[in-house]
Structures are given as structure tokens and as C-alpha cells.
Amino acid sequence: MESIPSNEQIRISIETAQPNDAEEIQNVFYKTWLATYPNNVPGVSVDDVHEHHKEKLSEEGIEKSRKRIEDGLSLENQRFLVAKVDGKIAGVCLATVLEDKNQLNAIYVLPEFQGKGLGYKLWGEVLKFIDQTKDTVVQVVIYNTSAIEFYKRLGFEDTGKRWTDEKFKMKSGATFPEMEMKIAGSNNSKSNS
Ligand SMILES: CC(C)(COP(=O)(O)OP(=O)(O)OC[C@H]1O[C@@H](n2cnc3c(N)ncnc32)[C@H](O)[C@@H]1OP(=O)(O)O)[C@@H](O)C(=O)NCCC(=O)NCCS
Structure with missing residues (x-):
């Protein structure tokens, strides 16, 4: 297997996603889902993840994604970012x-690129774009402990909200138990109230 250089050696660039990035982006989603979500407790299998992405990875799926990225470029309230290492997309963020x-x-x-600062860099760009006077929320699968730890490092806190997202029902019938994390906006933070 190709070894990935250590943190100091890799050059990360954060760019706005372009329509022609669609295939690489879908591959990042697929491979990262495979490494993150199969879990015996809710019954999410590798096959579930594969099925969930099958259409997205097809020619039509890539074309759909290409179009969504293109349309998204003109949306003032949305940023779709990619993190590139040596010109190849290794991370995505919306x-x-x-x-x-x-x-x-x-x-x-x-x-293979996790823990090398890509998540931090993507978040740094998001911070420049979002309205920090407002709350910032993220939804996380409750067994995704590494993402929860990552969000805590960024300052997110558990809001206590829990639910199951029926929109993401897998082929096996399994669903994801989710939680919400939040960074209070400067207009809502305790020090201002
Ligand atoms: C969560 C994720 C986006 C973090 O990105 P990353 O590039 O690996 O994170 P970074 O290397 O930039 O690390 C940023 C900080 O988070 C910490 N961190 C990252 N992963 C961590 C983990 N598994 N456990 C504890 N801390 C972690 C790092 O230590 C670093 O903090 P530090 O500088 O204080 O040490 C990435 O690991 C990922 O894609 N995970 C799988 C997909 C996923 O779960 N996405 C979130 C869906 S809600």
C-alpha cells in the first residue's frame, strides 16, 4: 500500500469544489463512509454503505453531483470545499x-489522510464564511466517537438532542442514531446574555 507522508511533509490546499471534481468527491464520500459507518449495533453493514453509494458512483450519479456542484457555485449561503494533497482530493466539506x-x-x-490537519484546514475556511454571530450546528452519528472528539476540539458541545434519521434508511433497514452538537453564536453565547 502506498504510504502517506507525515503531517509536516504534506502540502494541503483548500479550494472551492468545481463541477469536474464530482467523481473524486463521490469517491471520498464512499471510501470514508465505508471506514466510518458499518456498525453492528444499528446493523449498518458494508453492503449497506455500498448500496447507498452505488447510484451516486454511477455515471448518472456523478453527472447529478456535477450539476449540484455547478448550481451551488452561485449560492451565496453555501460553500462546498475540497482539501487537496498533491492535487488530489483527500477531503470535502459543505x-x-x-x-x-x-x-x-x-x-x-x-x-489514510485523517489526523494530518485536513479537517482543521477545512474548518478554518468554513469559519471565514459562516456568520459567527449565529449558532453553528452539526449532526453526528452517536457511535462516531472520533468525529465527536474532533468537533469537541473545534469547540462544539452536545446539545442533548437525539433522533434517528429516516431519510438515511439503509437497504438492510438500519438507520443512524444521531446527535446534535453546537457552537453558540456570539449573539447567543453566555458571556453576551
Ligand atoms: C472527523 C474528521 C473530519 C477530522 O478530520 P482530520 O483531518 O482527521 O482532523 P485533523 O487532523 O485536522 O485534526 C483536528 C483536531 O482533531 C483531533 N482529532 C481528529 N481525529 C480525532 C480522533 N479520532 N480522536 C481524537 N481527536 C481527534 C486532532 O487531534 C486535532 O486536534 P489537536 O490538534 O488538538 O490534536 C475525519 O477524521 C473524518 O473524515 N472522519 C470520518 C468521517 C466523519 O466522521 N466525518 C464527520 C461526519 S459528521
Whole structure:
């Protein structure tokens, strides 16, 4: 297997996702999902993850993604970012500014590039774009402990909200138990109240 250089040696660039990045982006989602979500407790299998991405990885799926990225480029309230290492996409991040809050929709780094600062760099760019006077929320699968730890490092706190997202029902019928984490906006933080 190709070895990945240590943190000091890799050069990371954060860029806005472009329509032609669609295939690489879908691959990052697929590979990272495979390494993150199969779990016996809710019954999410490798096959579930494969099925969930099958259409997204097909020619039509890539074309759909290409179009969504293209349309997204003109949305003022959304940023779709990619983290590149030596010109190849190793991480992706989508964030949206809504009326009442900022939503961190997704942040995924390829398993072999995790722990090398890509997540931090993506978040740094998100911070420049979001409205920090508003709360920033993220939804995390409750057994995804490494992502929960990562978000804690960024300052997110558990809001106590729990639910199961029926939108992400897997082929096996398994669903994801989710939780919400939040960074209070400067307008809502305790020191200002
Ligand atoms: C969570 C994720 C985005 C973090 O990105 P990353 O590039 O690996 O994180 P970084 O290398 O930038 O690390 C940033 C900080 O988080 C910490 N961190 C990252 N992963 C961690 C882990 N598994 N456990 C504890 N801390 C962790 C790092 O130590 C670092 O903090 P430090 O500088 O104080 O040491 C990435 O690991 C990932 O894609 N995971 C799988 C997909 C996923 O779960 N996405 C979130 C879906 S809600």
C-alpha cells in the first residue's frame, strides 16, 4: 500500500469544489463512509454503505453531483470545499448559512489522510464564511466517537438532542442514531446574555 507522508511533509490546499471534481468527491464520500459507518449495533453493514453509494458512483450519479456542484457555485449561503494533497482530493466539506444558524452539513477526510490537519484546514475556511454571530450546528452519528472528539476540539458541545434519521434508511433497514452538537453564536453565547 502506498504510504502517506507525515503531517509536516504534506502540502494541503483548500479550494472551492468545481463541477469536474464530482467523481473524486463521490469517491471520498464512499471510501470514508465505508471506514466510518458499518456498525453492528444499528446493523449498518458494508453492503449497506455500498448500496447507498452505488447510484451516486454511477455515471448518472456523478453527472447529478456535477450539476449540484455547478448550481451551488452561485449560492451565496453555501460553500462546498475540497482539501487537496498533491492535487488530489483527500477531503470535502459543505457548510450552509441559514436564517437562524450555520449548518456544517458534511466534513469527510479519506481514512489514510485523517489526523494530518485536513479537517482543521477545512474548518478554518468554513469559519471565514459562516456568520459567527449565529449558532453553528452539526449532526453526528452517536457511535462516531472520533468525529465527536474532533468537533469537541473545534469547540462544539452536545446539545442533548437525539433522533434517528429516516431519510438515511439503509437497504438492510438500519438507520443512524444521531446527535446534535453546537457552537453558540456570539449573539447567543453566555458571556453576551
Ligand atoms: C472527523 C474528521 C473530519 C477530522 O478530520 P482530520 O483531518 O482527521 O482532523 P485533523 O487532523 O485536522 O485534526 C483536528 C483536531 O482533531 C483531533 N482529532 C481528529 N481525529 C480525532 C480522533 N479520532 N480522536 C481524537 N481527536 C481527534 C486532532 O487531534 C486535532 O486536534 P489537536 O490538534 O488538538 O490534536 C475525519 O477524521 C473524518 O473524515 N472522519 C470520518 C468521517 C466523519 O466522521 N466525518 C464527520 C461526519 S459528521
